[in-house]
Amino acid sequence: MKARVIVTLKNGVLDPQGQAIEGSLSSLGFSGVSGVRQGKVFDLEVPGTDEDAARSQIKEMCEKLLANTVIENYAIEISH
Amino acid sequence: MKARVIVTLKNGVLDPQGQAIEGSLSSLGFSGVSGVRQGKVFDLEVPGTDEDAARSQIKEMCEKLLANTVIENYAIEISH
Incomplete structure (x- = not known):
């Protein structure tokens, strides 16, 4: 599954x-x-076809690495 | 007018x-x-209400500064 994460400053x-x-x-x-x-x-690809599972995995990636959640927001777009 | 420019590698x-x-x-x-x-x-704001004029102005900004068009693509999203 393809996804796009957009990280912007709060x-x-x-x-x-x-x-x-x-x-x-x-x-x-x-x-x-x-x-x-x-x-x-x-832009990234995650395995599997379950959108909810993919979204929660990507959310975790954002929280741990892709975004500094103290000063940044993130938005996840998933496309099949 | 608010706009979003997304610049990605080719x-x-x-x-x-x-x-x-x-x-x-x-x-x-x-x-x-x-x-x-x-x-x-x-994310940026441009003056005026003419979407076509705004789009061509932003396109020029991309060509001159926001994107390195040799290796990057850009996409312009305009919202009112």
Whole structure:
């Protein structure tokens, strides 16, 4: 089963990378761009065909490795 | 207008980060996980209400800064 995990910073957490990108975009002439936040996306495959089992396994992967749950949120998308 | 840009490596491009994560996941006991690929996600806001104009502006941002189009693909999602 294929899955995608999107990890983003929680609201209120400072995002210096996002701010740097916002600055670069405006110096490239893209005026008015705001709220730039950078996160991570993981594409992966897990064995089996049981979506619930896959979702709980991936949730555990997020909790243990893929996301720093103190400052990051994660969203799991599963496709067959 | 809010938008999300997802930047992922093109197929065939080596992903050492993804491989390292795959190794860590298996050493954490997540057996059978494969094809781990890591990418970037950018959330941002652009002015205006014209979706086509916003999409072409963001496409230009991707081509100039957010993605290395030699080795990366990008996908743009726009929400109102």
